[in-house]
Structure formats: C-alpha cells, structure tokens
Amino acid sequence: MATVNPSLTPSRRRYGKLVNNPMLEDYSLRYAPRAFRRWSEYSVATAALGGISYLADQAIGGSITIGYGFTNAVWAILAAALVIFLTGIPIAYHSAKYNIDMDLLTRGAGFGYLGSTLTSLIYASFTFIFFALEGSIMAQAFALYFGLPLPIGYAVASLLIIPLVVFGMTLLSKLQVWTQPVWLTLMILPLFAVLTRDPAAVAQWTHFAGHSVSGAGFNPLLFGTAAGVVLSLIAQIGEQVDYLRFMPEKTEKTKRRWWLAVILAGPGWVLLGASKQLMGSFFTSVAFHNGTALAKANEPIQMYVHGYHDLFATGGVALGLATFFVILSQIKINVTNAYSGSLSWSNFFSRVMHAHPGRVVWIFLNVGISLTLMEMGVFSFLLKVLGFYSNVAIAWIGAVVADLVINKPILKLSPSYIEFKRAHLYNFNPVGFGAMIIASVVSIAAFFDLLGPVAQAFSTFLALGIAFVMSPILAILTKGKYYIARAPHYHAGTHHDTVACSACGFEFEKEDMACCPHNKGAICSLCCSLDTTCKDMCKTAIAGVAVATEPSICH
Template sequence: MARDQSAIAKLEKTKRHYNSWVVNETLEDYSLRYAPRSFRRWSEFTVANAALGGISYLADFAIGGSIAISSGFTNSFIAILISAIIIFVTGAPISYYAAKYNIDMDLLTRGAGFGYIGSTLTSVIYASFCFIFFALEGAIMAQAIELYFGLPLVWGYLLCTIAIFPLVVFGMTLLAQMQVWTQPVWLLGMFAPWFAVLLKDPTAFSTWTSFAGKSPSGSGFDILLCASGAGVALSLIAQIGEQVDYLRFMPDKTPQNNGKWWWAVMLAGPGWVILGAWKQWAGGFFTAVAVKNGVDIAKANEPIHMYIEGFKEMFSNPAVYLALATFFVILSQVKINVTNAYSGSLSWSNFFSRLTHAHPGRVVWLVFHLIIALVLQELGVFDVLLWVLGFYSNVAIAWVGALVADLIVNKPLGLSPSYIEFKRAHLYNFNPVGFGSMMIASVISVIAFFGVMGPAAQAFSTFIALGLAFVLSPIIAIITKGKYYIAREDVHFHNNPEAEGLTQCSVCEYEYEREDMAYCPVYQGSICSLCCSLDAQCHDACKAAT
C-alpha cells in the first residue's frame, strides 16, 4: 500500500519498551500470546494434573446442596446429570483446538466467529465467571475460618483474597508445582469422609434419595424445577476456560505422544465435569445428612458444615474433626482460587489491551480482579448464589454455544477457516457469526429468565440460549458467506516453511515463533501479536488496503 515515507519514519521512532514484568514471561505467561514451544516444557501429565488441580473448588458442593434444597433429590440429580453431559460435549472441541493451537479462550474465541473486538465482550463474560467464583470460593474459605478461628467474615474475606496474590504472581511455573504437591492430600480429604459416612451410617444414602429440602414437589420430579436446577449447574460451563488456560501449554501432538496427548486433553479438558458432577451430587448428599443431624437448612449448603459431618464419622474428638474439616476447606479453596485469579488476570489483560492499546502487565490486572472479587464477597454474593449463577449461565452458555457451533459445524462444512487465526492484523473487528448469534441468544434467554415469556421459558432459559446460539451460528455464516473471518490473508507466516524458527519483531525487537507473528506494511516489517494489538497509530491500515 502507498504510505507517506515521513509518516512511516514517525512510526518507526516509537519503539515499544515493555515494563520489566511484561517482558518476564515467568510472570506474564504469554497472557496475550500464543504459547511458544520453547516455553511449553511440561509433560502431558504435568499440564493435565495442574489443570485438574484447579477443579478442587467446593462451590460445586455448595451448588449441589443449594439445588437439592430448592428442588429436592430427584430434580437435583437429573439436573446435574443433564448439565454435566452438555458441559462435556461442548468442552471437548474447545479443549482440542486450544491444545492444538496453544492459545487461551480469548484468542480461540477471536478466531472462531467473534472477531478481534467482538471477543472483548466474551473476555468480560469469562472474567465475570472468574471473579464470581473467586468470590464464592473465598466466602466458603472465610466461613471455615470464622467457624474455627472466630475471625469475622468481613475480615476473613479480606484475608482469603490477599493470601492468593503471591501464589498467582508467578503464573504457570508456580501453579503447576503447587497443584502437584497438594493433589494427593486433597484427593484423600475429598473422598475419605464421603466413604466414612456411607460405611458408618447405613441410612445416609436413603436420607439423600428421600431429601425434599424446600422443594414444592418434595423429593419427586418436576420438569420446571429440574430445568431451573440445570440452569444453575450450567453456569459452570465457563469452567472450560480455566482448563484451557492450562491446556494451552500442552506439548505438540506427535505420533509418539498421540495417545498420552489425547488422554490428557480429554481428561483435563471436558473431563473435569466428571468429578464436578460427583461433587455436586456429594454436596446434595452431605446437605441431606447435615440437615438430618440437626444442622440448620440455611447453613447446610456451606461446605464446612458438610465436611464436619464427614470427618465426624472418622474421628470422635470434636477438636480433631473440626480442624481437619477446616484444613481441607482452606486447602481446596487455595487450590481453586489461584486458578480463578490467574485466569481472571488473563481475561482482563486481553480485554483492556484492545480497548486501551496498553498492557501494563498481567500482575496489574490480577490486582484489579482481586479487588472486584473482594467487593462481591463483602456484598454477600454467597447468600444469592442460585440467582447469580442462574442469571450468569444464560450469557455464558450463549457464548459457548456459538463458539462450539463454529468449531464442530462451520469449520467441517467449510463455512469458516479450518485453522484459528487470532492476530489483529488478519481479523475483522466484528464477526457477526459468533458475536451476533451470542448476542441474540443471550438477550432472548435473559428476557425469558426474568419471566417475561412465562414460567416454562423462564425455567428453560439456558436451554433457549444454547439452542439459539448453536443454530444461529451456521445460519449467519451461510448468509454472510463467511467473509468476516479473515480480513487479510497471511501469506508470510501461516503454513510457511521458510518462516520456521524465530523472527524478530520490528517494533519491540524481541524474537517470537512464526505463529505469533504478522507482516505490518505500516512498519514495513514483521510485528508480534502483542505489538500489533497495542499499536494505536496504524488504524488498521493493513486491512483497509485490502
């Protein structure tokens, strides 16, 4: 393209110099980039174990207990089963593409139907998931600390938030080690009390299956209560984003590691929901047992009370079982909240880098994320758990539905590119295929959620969101003929054998692998994806010329 030489010279003077912690990828973890081969030095087992360590959270227990209280045993059991199946099926293709292309949820969403700016909204949706669940998990930990140490909740929330910060600063490097070290102890604490209750209390199982809670249908089946419960459980569909934040560090798939690679991706990707569903059922089980043993039904959905009942069957000394229950809750919540904070910092980094053309570093957005989560805790988010998650799931599942439709329908049919293009230099700002289908589906489902369309639509609002988003994506792709996926073909780096190895960015002058590079006609040289994202002077001139 024609360009005034003085203008080019002016741009060349503005070399980008990042903060020291942005350049340090031990802290930054390629938060806005493709994860290069040189950084992916962990084995399939290590990555999978780190990813599974992130599902140690006890909010599943609280969710399962809350659904059981509001809907009764039968409705809660079926609702959790249905949601688990949907989460697994939608999570499989997302995990595969993220592990194959070594990119996080935001970069995957950009190239799978949403566009460069369109995916900023999904970054906020994902960040919301992270800080909502950080707040819920922090509240659960604070409840345990209050019960054991007597620390008021208002100070417990602050403590449980601040304590996470130093563990997340060093990203995947520290998180992987921490999850490996703590996993055996956590697994023992997770399952031992459950088995103890089943073995020592022969009536425990029947207590659960006959549990009615506050359900209008008792312990029997009611389709609307079941659908509403599934809607709450489906809020966990965005958990796949946190799994992907680890899976992007998977080694390349080769003939030698093919089997291990697939097992690791499926187990640590969609496979998280197998344990997740069990924890929700176990939450209902422990809630029923706790209520039978005299715990107030308003407190029975708190995991600390659930595990007190479990450890009580193993140890008769109150000091011992209370200490063990408290230790287990704190360990579980630390393991998950480091992941919530880490993933939240990634999503905020992606969001603000595109809106502000600045990237002060992942650590800055980590602090921002923790402040939001702390405010939610202080506002009592745990007390309105069902409503918050029910509302959130409508938007989250519309996003995932549109994304999955692109991956398993549009790409095989040739309606979208077969690969994932995530760089600004080659994307339109908005792609109506994913962005449009998500917006339409989420707006209609939220209207249904608030009861405007009647009680049946209100109960099935999340299913409306999923179905609409999934169907609209290929329809819009056909109507637009897929022309909004690629704004400018990559003839310099995509599948170019001559571009193998490292290429120096002409702006920041650091070297990156070809998957992270584009050619910039404005700077007349190669540019890395981050410098391209942060540039505010080019005004997308490379795409305007096509």
C-alpha cells in the same frame, strides 16, 4: 520472552519489567511458543485438574437440593454434565492444538477482534464471581474454626492468593501436583466414613425435599431451573484451556497420551465436578439430619465437619481436618480463578485501552472485585447470580462450539485454523458475535419470565440451542466473508522459525507474527494489538498495494 535482535534499530515500543518477564507474564496475550512449553502432558493435565478442587461444586449441589429437592437436583447435575462435556471437547482440542487461550480462540471462532472483547468480560465475570464464592467458603471455615469475623475472613482469603498466582504457570503447576494426592484423600475419606457408619444416610438423601414445593420427586420446571444454575459452570472450560494451551506438540509417538490429557483435563473436569456436586447434595442432607440448620447446610465447612465426625470421634479433630481441607481446596482453585482472571482482563484492556502494563497488574483488579462481592454477601444469593450468569455464558460457548464443529469442518465457511491476530481479523464477525447476542437477549428475556414459565425454567437450554443454530445460519448468510480481513503471511501451522518484531525488537515464533506495512516488517501480535497509529491500514482499501509487497518486507 525471546531476546532482542541486536541487528534491529532501537525499539520504538518499550515494555515494563512485568511484561518482559515470561515467568510472570506467561504469554498472556499471545500464542504460547514451543520454547516455553516445557511441561509434559501429565504435568499440564495435573495442573489443569488441580483447579477442580473448588468446593463451589459442593455448595451448588447442596443449594439446588435445598431449593429444588433431591430428584430434580440429581437429574439437573447429570444433564448439565453431559452438555458441558460435549461442548468442552472441541474447545479443549483446538486450544491444545493451536496453544492459545479462550479469548484468542473466541476471536477466530466467529467473533472477530473486538467482538471477543465482550466475551472477555463474560469470562472475567466468571473468574471473579467464582473467586468470591470460593473465598466466601474459605471465610466460613475461618469463622467456624478461628472465630474470625466474616468481613475479615473475606480479606484474608483474598490476600492469601495474590503471592501464589503472581508467578503463573511455573508455580501453579508445582502447587497443583504437590497438593493433589492430599486433597483427593481428604475429599474421599469422609464419604466412605458416612456410607459405612451411617447406613440410613443414603435413604435420607433420596427423600430429602429441602424447600421444594413438590417434595423430593421430579418436577420438569424445577429440574430446568436447577440445571440452569449448574450450567453456569460451562465457562470453566476457559480455565482448563488456560492450562491446556501449554500442551506439548502432538506427535505419532505421543498422540495417545496427548489425547488422554486433553480429554481428561479439558471436558473431563466435569466428571469430577459432577461427582462433587452429588457429594455436596449428599452431605447437605447429612448435615441437615445431624442438626445443622437448613440455611447453613449448603456450606462446605458444615458438610465436612459432619463427614469427618463419622471418621473421628473427637469433634476437635473433625473440625480441624475439615478446616484444613476447605482452606487447601480454596487455595488450589482461587489461584486458578485469579490467574485466569488476569488473562481475561489483559485481553480486554489491551484492546480497549491499547495498553498492557502486564498480567500481574490485573490480578489485583480481579481480586478486588471479588472481595467486594464477598463483602456484599454473594454466597447468600448464589442461585440467583449463577442462574442469570449461565444464560450469557452458555450463549457464548454455544456460538464458539458451533463454529468449531459446523462452520469449519462441515460448511467450510470458517478458516480451517484459528486466526487470532488483529492484523488478519475484522473487528466484528456477525457469525459468532451475532449468534451470542441473539441467544443472550432471548434467554435473558425468558429468565425474567417474559416468555412464560416453561421458557423461564429452560432459559439456558434455549440460549444454547439458539446460539448453536444461529451461528451456521449467519455464516451461510454472510458467506463467511467476515472471518479473515486479509490473507495472512504468517499463520497457525508455520513451523519453528522465529521472526524479529519490527516494533519491539523481540523475536517470536511465526505463529505469533503478522506482516505490517505500517512498520514495514513483521510485527508480533501484542505490538499489533497495542498500536494506535496504524489505523488498521493493512486492512483498508489501500492495503491491496501494501499487502502485495509483504514478501519484500517480511520473510
């Protein structure tokens, strides 16, 4: 955080040491300032892609193959990958351009200041659900190699992550860069080993039916259901954005590598993700045909034990390497899950409670919820959890994307830039918020078979379509008047200068500031969020006078 301006009167708002330490706090509720973004495009992209080491992809690919058969699983993976890639492009671009996280982006993309509170919960749910799934996979490796009981393994897998994620982007970028070559090598080696030493493995995979009632062939309803499970990963773009907000400025000299980094580390994550899902599907077949029970064939530790066994004749070496690979993979992803969860909980509680004890505090909440889910056996009902969750997640993403690609550039009813500050936003914008609610209600009703079997199977596609169509319709009906509550004095595109906050005394770049008639000066976005005394006077009827005097109280 910037230094205090000594010319100001003593600060009326005091923050604890956790909030005042930028290495720990990582500007969790703010625009990421130029002074803090010291990483290269390569470093940011590598850190973002390092989180894609997770093995839930393999578990999902294996689970849908067991549940719905080879053909349905493969087509579901490819269809979902296409949807995730296309929806991720505008989100990644706007986050990297305006240097804001998913919550701040959502606020300015049709949801309003409090409307995005619900999406913070949706995103937080994504982080702790997948933390629990990844932690369960690590505990399975502990159980197989060390004989550690699963309940204890869950606790170890959770507590191991906390020290690594406390220092935020500063440590995470180094961790992901250093471990990436080892991880890639360990992931690919067993695949080559199986393909070269077991020629029948591919044929066995393509005929693998699992529990599917229609065998390994195509069934539209099973395809739709399987795609719904995979589409739960659409919210992963939020975790990519948590890294992409630290991208350096795009210049004429750097624009090519800037764009390459944004595309690869943003929507490009799904290229690796879909490949891993296909690998999980393949290795599930390999594990099953080598004697693993069907109920356990979707466990990544079982997949890679059989994969490494084709590489090393000694079973102990295969098990040891598989265990090391699983643990490394889960550490790499769960630091990201815990980090992103801390950001989303910070955003949620800052608005609900008007308090911010620091991002680090919410790491413990996120990990605690995840541990509870692990102890409840979340891995055993993976398909049901992800199938339900995807309906809400995709409605949210669909509404945001529609605003970014239709309402802003085509209809021009949404501001051309992303406005995220409380002082400039209505609490609720019916455009994005309304579109998400309508899409979620309809798709969840479909998911629970209230609209027939076809709608049930394709409920997630229904959610995406409704959200994408309703957002521009609502923008037209409301004439876009609920985007900006008052004309901003400082906004995105203001360059370089810093301004002292009249509430806390710290200096921030202008993109993070608003003009506050209550404090009679500029105010930073966090102090503005936490203020309980102003009663939003800057946006009330009398604010016409107050705002008109802004040039005399702000500079």
